[in-house]
Amino acid sequence: MIIAVDGPTASGKGTIAKALAAHFGLPHLDTGLLYRAVGRQVQLAGGDPDNAQDGLAACTFSDALLDDEILRSEEVGGFASRVSVHPAVRQALYDRQRAFALQAGGAVLDGRDIGTVIAPEAEVKLFVTASVAERARRRWLEMKGRGIAVALADIERDIAARDERDTGRKDAPLMAAPGALVIDTTFLGREQAIEVAIEAVLTVQNGFPGLRIRPFEDSLAGDFHDINAEWIEAMFRLEPTDREVLEHPHEKIIAPGGEILFVEAEGLGIVGTCALQKTGPGAFELTKMGVRETARGMKAGEFLLEAIIARAKAMGATKLYLLTNHICAAAIHLYEKLGFAHDAGIMAEYGARYERCDVAMLYVGR
Numbered sequence: 001m002i003i004a005v006d007g008p009t010a011s012g013k014g015t016i017a018k019a020l021a022a023h024f025g026l027p028h029l030d031t032g033l034l035y036r037a038v039g040r041q042v043q044l045a046g047g048d049p050d051n052a053q054d055g056l057a058a059c060t061f062s063d064a065l066l067d068d069e070i071l072r073s074e075e076v077g078g079f080a081s082r083v084s085v086h087p088a089v090r091q092a093l094y095d096r097q098r099a100f101a102l103q104a105g106g107a108v109l110d111g112r113d114i115g116t117v118i119a120p121e122a123e124v125k126l127f128v129t130a131s132v133a134e135r136a137r138r139r140w141l142e143m144k145g146r147g148i149a150v151a152l153a154d155i156e157r158d159i160a161a162r163d164e165r166d167t168g169r170k171d172a173p174l175m176a177a178p179g180a181l182v183i184d185t186t187f188l189g190r191e192q193a194i195e196v197a198i199e200a201v202l203t204v205q206n207g208f209p210g211l212r213i214r215p216f217e218d219s220l221a222g223d224f225h226d227i228n229a230e231w232i233e234a235m236f237r238l239e240p241t242d243r244e245v246l247e248h249p250h251e252k253i254i255a256p257g258g259e260i261l262f263v264e265a266e267g268l269g270i271v272g273t274c275a276l277q278k279t280g281p282g283a284f285e286l287t288k289m290g291v292r293e294t295a296r297g298m299k300a301g302e303f304l305l306e307a308i309i310a311r312a313k314a315m316g317a318t319k320l321y322l323l324t325n326h327i328c329a330a331a332i333h334l335y336e337k338l339g340f341a342h343d344a345g346i347m348a349e350y351g352a353r354y355e356r357c358d359v360a361m362l363y364v365g366r
């Protein structure tokens with residue numbers, strides 16, 4: 001299995017990649033180190049990191065350089081970011097990264113373009129991020145720990161500049177690969193972030209052949225409406241609160257900080273959808289979950305539910321709940337299987353939201 005972990009500097013991607021490699025017994029490559037070695041080699045040769053020729057010449061660095069502690073310095077990080085802009089440098093480092101990704105048994109790679117360029121076929125793609133202020137704070141603490149005194153404002157400025165260069169370059173810019181699970185570590189502890197990542201890998205390992213998760217985009221709003229309207233009208237009646245959300249998913253779910261995911265089945269297209277509606281700080285209602293009749297037996301509902309739970313955790317959910325009706329017995333069984341428990345407190349607080357609600361559940365984990 002190939003696991004791609006991308007993200008900006010100091011987001012925690014290296015920590016997550018190392019933890020995944022240890023947990024699943026896979027070899028790990030920190031691809032940033034290769035660019036750092038090129039940056040350092042340019043520096044040693046007295047070259048110019050903004051000159052493509054100097055960058056390319058430095059790609060023949062010796063492997064021993066990869067163990068040099070100086071590669072971890074901020075100065076070399078800045079050089080690495082500058083040499084990484086040149087397509088010739090990226091091309092020169094491509095084969096080495098690609099071969100590492102394709103080794104028998106799989107691998108974990110972290111960087112900026114693993115899920116998009118180096119291994120777009122990766123079974124698991126994570127995009128780890130955090131606010132600039134939080135990343136600067138972490139880097140500042142780390143440097144302070146190493147006895148290096150620097151102003152927080154200077155680090156914040158450098159990180160913002162590096163982000164701009166990494167995301168703005170023409171060749172393989174830093175961005176989340178389509179379908180990547182975005183893990184925002186701004187408010188997530190180290191252990192929580194690792195747990196989210198491990199669960200994402202387990203979901204894929206559990207095996208849901210032919211299925212893939214797609215994030216919300218406006219062109220899928222029609223699927224979100226039709227899939228839900230179909231099952232709600234078949235079993236209940238569409239309430240005004242349903243209509244509002246189904247007709248304006250971007251405005252009612254995405255814009256206020258929620259999420260909508262879709263499950264796509266090979267040969268069938270979009271077969272299911274599910275939403276997280278933000279109802280308070282850290283509180284999310286799992287709602288509008290439907291799977292088309294055509295996809296019965298494919299475990300599309302379970303796949304989707306696992307993905308949306310992982311997404312809720314990655315978004316820092318502290319209260320994840322749902323409201324339903326006892327006649328949705330198969331769905332309730334699935335909710336129980338994946339860690340939801342019946343909860344009187346949720347019923348008292350939110351149960352009046354739908355006429356049809358007589359079951360309220362809270363996510364307590366497995």
Ligand code: DC
Binds near residue numbers: 080110114162166
């Ligand atoms: O992850 P890092 O801070 O060690 O990376 C240093 C620089 O290398 C980063 O600013 C951009 C570049 N890089 C890249 O362009 N592509 C990668 N896959 C990894 C790093």
